[in-house]
Amino acid sequence: MTRHLSPLTMHPFDRRTFLRGLGVTMALPWMESLRVWGDESVGKEPSSQAPVRFACFFSGNGFHSKEWWAKGAGKDMELGKVLQPFEGTKEKLTFIRGLYNEQALKGNIHSSQTGNLLSGAPLAAGGAIRSGTSIDQVLAQHIGHQTKVPSLVLGCEHSMAAVHKNYSMLYSSHISWSSPTTPTPLELYPALAFDRLFKEDDSLNDKSVLDAVLAEATSLRGKISSADKVKLDEYLNSVREVEQRIERAGKERQIQGWRPTLAEPNIPRPKDGVPQDIAEHMRLMCDILVLAFQTDTTRFCTLKLNNDHSSLRFPNLNVDYMIHHLLSHTDGDDWLKVNRFFAEQVAYVAARLDAIQEGERTALDNSILMYCSSMMTGHHDATQLPLIVVGRGGGKLESGRVLDYLGKPNRKMCSLYLSLLDKFGVPLSEFGDSTERLAEV
Template identity: 65%
Template sequence: MALPWLESRNVWGDEPGKSKPASEAPVRMCVVFSGNGFHSKEWWAKGEGKAMELGQVLQPLADFREKMLFVRGLYHEEARKGNIHSSQTGNLLSGAPIASGGEIRSGLSFDQLLAQSYGRSTKVPSLVLACEKSNPSVHKNYSMLYSSHISWSSPTTPTPLELYPALAFDRLFKDGAAPGDKSVLDAVLEDAEDLRRGISRDDQRKLDEYLDSVRDVEKRIESAGKRGELQGWRPTLAKPSMKQRPADGIPQDIGEHMRLMGDIMVLGFQTDSTRISTLKLNNDHSALRFPNLPSVQQAGHGIDYMIHHLLSHSDGEDWLKVNQFFMEQTAYIARKLDSIQEGPRTLLDNTMLMHCSSMMVGAKHNNDELPVIVLGGAGGRLKGGRVLDYQGKPERQLCRLFMSMMDKMDVRPKTFGDAKVMLEEV
């Protein structure tokens, strides 16, 4: 099991005189995606720093205004040439042309380009998580695998999604030969005690906090799936007819599922088991329902009377509540990252956390500009508390933002997608 970054422990690669020693906390990058865009009137920001004003969709992120970059007006030209949903999502992180007619062809996404180089230093080059399974059907002559995947390992290979929290956790912390029923934490406690004697008091506290967080996630994974079914179709049995419930299932509470995935992502960053991750909260053209959220439009009921995709067409108060629910998941991750100290900075300060969608407004399916925010500081290389507006400018490729983000992780392709230069302001 990997350790969290500890200030009192040098790592391989430290050399005197280096401007950035290997033991300095690395920069991490994660992308959080939610499909079908946002409320037409409530995705906006204006002002700077603490005085930045936010639309209602972004209110859950109000505590992070000084660490937020709100980017307006960027888009993908290629995404406007196909149909809605599939061709708007399959190239979201690449800007590549999308093949139609059942063929699967997009482009290498920038998270996987980072994983090919920057990710080599970690056990898991990139962690690709999801809370809704992929859809293999076809929509208007385009495969809906496009609308189910934002991360692509090659132009013809969407990166496999991990929907199961237990398996995502195992990938980070268990070796293939380890007994499946043995706690990761129990297996390393003796080594942890030996390590504890040789580190500073602050690092001892950090190690204890980390071990406690691992145990908490283990317990929550163990109980995942024990709640009643909440998504869509209601089963005819209140309890399974099998003698024994299958172990390590998907949590049936969608909010708990999303938070567990966020916890695992944070642990992956905290332990340096991975530095790159994507979390797809749902598909574009999503079938998720939200019985956990009380409906404004149908008092006394949850927001489970309509699937996410159709709800996005309404642009009403329940749609706004679902938007805010997604932003709460990003705020949850940001808060956890910001609570972990790494030397003079927090883990959020050493991270770029981007939340995006494949269209601006679900009711319009418009992607002439895309909703994008970036939280964190990229190890002191990214300044938050700003609104960048590229509307009306000639060179507003979203891939320019990706080039800027890769640059902050010392990965510098000459071009990426349809972009040839970075965004100077980022």
């Protein structure tokens, strides 16, 4: 009779290491005494280097016209008021000015400027749906098989299915595209996003992830260094904390319709599609993204904080008198307050990742976080796009810089994407409308 061994009793840690339990798989974080990120290539020794991750954060309708800026370098970099939440990680931030998508200049409306933000592809008009495969999905299709979840696509606002001035509003709702005709489905519910990362059997939705893997976690503790035991405990505590927060949010109705034992909501969502507590919703999504990277369950994530042409309101900021889209045309103090709220979500993820040590680097050092919008301001200006990159791409990306491409011959967003693809070992001869890498990246 063949004996089936637990992953922890097999050849010691020469491949990716997981904790497994009934219906649950948890990839471990980087540990110095385990070669977690094993190279699966035949004949090669497993690598002890942590992987590089990519996340794209999007908020619609642009930013305050006078407060999206940066100047200087390194610790002396100065940030405009929108970007001041990144003060603690500015030495790992790259401010990029002047890039654009040529195809986004057609139509001059939200839909025509958003659907190709991550692909640079021409968009079909007349209500048809055709864009291009986005950079996050290109990465997932090339190397996403190395993790349990090839890519995680999160959102905080329902997509819109209508036509506005000859372009489908689906373009305003999706920046991640699995193919030119397929926007990647958004996961709007934190509980379901969490389940996708860790649970394999929907019938176990009322079970704790940690309870399911407790036996293997206990066994593992006897096989790792003292420093890694501390890291393992911190990691397991962070999983438990997110579980408990999701449970509390569901009980308190903070996230509309969520129930831990249901796959779909059992009460209707508010008519305008806005979560009842947008601050808690966004923060949970940010925590799940960090957890996904920390556990190596996925290396590619897109978090759409809202739609372009968004209907979100912000009672948490005492800005509840106007929806996001209309507020973007005002360029006043309340618009700045909303801008900073969005930037705070991305800065929070950056700070969380920077606090996770992975050998000589942090998880932020081993990541590329891109934050962007599809227009510079709420007045539909797409001649240059607001863009920052936080992280060092595993040491392959120099940070603490301001890069200005205005007036230069190559200032295509897709040139940036070609450069970023190289950081992940996915060299392409062309992407979107570009065949040339972006200088200095």
